[in-house]
Amino acid sequence: PEAVFEEPVILIRVNRLYKPGMKPKEVYDATRMQWRVGPRAFEQKYACAVYLGIIREVYEIKKWEPMEVINGHQRHGFTGKTAKPEVRNKYRHTSVKHLFKQGHQSSIVYVGGKELPKKG
Numbered sequence: 547p548e549a550v551f552e553e554p555v556i557l558i559r560v561n562r563l564y565k566p567g568m569k570p571k572e573v574y575d576a577t578r579m580q581w582r583v584g585p586r587a588f589e590q591k592y593a594c595a596v597y598l599g600i601i602r603e604v605y606e607i608k609k610w611e612p613m614e615v616i617n618g619h620q621r622h623g624f625t626g627k628t629a630k631p632e633v634r635n636k637y638r639h640t641s642v643k644h645l646f647k648q649g650h651q652s653s654i655v656y657v658g659g660k661e662l663p664k665k666g
């Protein structure tokens with residue numbers, strides 16, 4: 547089934563890092579580290595690890611922290627924990643393929659929550 551989001555969520559595509567059979571800590575580390583995110587990321591309550599268009603895990607974000615600068619762009623990582631069962635079970639194993647359009651280059655998609663005003 548397709549995911550329907552009620553909470554502010556950041557979807558993080560981990561296609562290059564995810565391997566079936568990974569340990570929970572490995573999935574968490576692959577999901578939380580080194581992302582180029584916009585200000586909207588800091589408003590999200592949950593982060594979802596997405597592999598091949600399917601949510602593999604759901605995390606409650608505690609805080610975002612600056613990581614290293616890569617190619618002149620500040621990267622961030624979050625600290626958190628596995629989401630409570632009522633949230634985790636609602637989203638885990640659901641499809642978000644419809645949110646990653648063909649040719650979409652970014653690994654990040656924001657869903658749910660309030661829209662931030664656009665600059666300019």
